[in-house]
């Protein structure tokens with residue numbers, strides 16, 4: 389947003405300040421590859437300063453809270469910033485402390501997350517000497533960011549243990565609160581079949597209540613128990629605690645946001661971008677990119693006192709690694725579920741929607757370059773901002 393806005397807002401009229409508590413930016417999609425030795429920590433890290441255009445101030449500070457009625461931001465340490473317009477983009481965080489027993493004596497010994505760089509690196513070390521047993525991948529609660537990441541994780545685990553010659557000693561179970569592999573019928577069918585083909589067990593409708601470190605089981609609210617030797621988990625995802633302290637969030641600290649205009653439902657001069665909002669689409673980097681185009685238009689309209697005409701359609705576009713150098717891709721929005729077809733060019737592709745191809749895998753590999761060079765720099769992608777039906781099959 390800073391890259392986009394600095395180009396159009398007059399420098400003598402508009403000051404742009406970014407506040408972030410960390411100097412490092414992580415390419416989070418890369419966390420997935422670390423446990424399998426495909427990427428290491430250095431492959432997913434760059435300094436945020438590399439992406440900030442001239443004429444934008446960067447403050448490294450922890451935001452204590454926003455005082456939306458006073459148009460003020462309070463930083464830890466007592467500094468106060470005033471604003472005319474605010475974009476909140478504080479993302480989600482994993483909250484393992486929300487599940488009894490999760491962050492206990494087995495944490496980073498035989499229980500790991502890969503949604504943090506620390507977890508992904510610890511899991512890499514563990515896998516180096518693991519000789520097999522029962523691997524359980526569990527999603528603690530909905531919503532969580534990148535809903536395909538745990539699926540990709542089990543597909544890559546299947547390939548990794550095959551390649552190192554111990555697949556017959558590893559039982560992989562995918563334990564999810566969803567009724568199947570994914571949320572929408574066509575994608576659930578395609579991904580469910582792929583899981584079956586790869587001998588990955590799916591245990592649906594499992595709502596995690598606690599983890600028993602003595603018995604090494606996960607327990608659901610309806611008292612089902614699943615044993616594990618190693619548990620990989622997507623902990624409860626929540627918005628930042630700053631949102632709660634500011635009184636701006638829902639039960640999970642996500643900010644109620646108009647799903648089309650991307651403006652806060654409560655405050656006219658606050659917009660919300662990315663995972664921090666409660667809009668009903670995937671929490672994903674591709675969504676942040678498409679949404680940023682709409683937010684940009686609407687923020688400029690608000691500043692100039694015009695009607696906000698740009699409408700976000702919930703567009704999400706996710707490559708799915710499926711192992712052995714192949715991948716799939718889904719493209720959807722609030723109204724259109726992931727459908728089969730070709731993407732981005734109708735009839736040509738080169739990517740195959742809901743298909744398992746080598747070309748889709750190359751798309752995922754290329755995504756890291758696109759992320760650093762196009763998405764973060766606020767540049768245009770050569771694909772439509774809105775979901776298009778061209779190239780998609782309805783049946």
Ligand SMILES: Cc1cc2nc3c(=O)[nH]c(=O)nc-3n(C[C@H](O)[C@H](O)[C@H](O)COP(=O)(O)OP(=O)(O)OC[C@H]3O[C@@H](n4cnc5c(N)ncnc54)[C@H](O)[C@@H]3O)c2cc1C
Nearest residue numbers: 408409416417451478479534628630662663671672673674
């Ligand atoms: C394992 C994994 C795989 C993924 N794979 C994909 C994929 O293949 N494709 C895809 O599109 N997406 C993927 N994602 C999701 C994607 O990374 C996120 O959706 C995206 O980064 C969200 O961007 P954001 O700007 O909303 O939040 P973030 O990128 O999380 O940024 C939030 C920022 O806010 C700052 N912040 C938070 N609170 C405060 C505070 N109180 N004070 C100051 N600063 C604060 C943080 O330091 C951070 O810099 C994946 C995520 C994970 C974890």
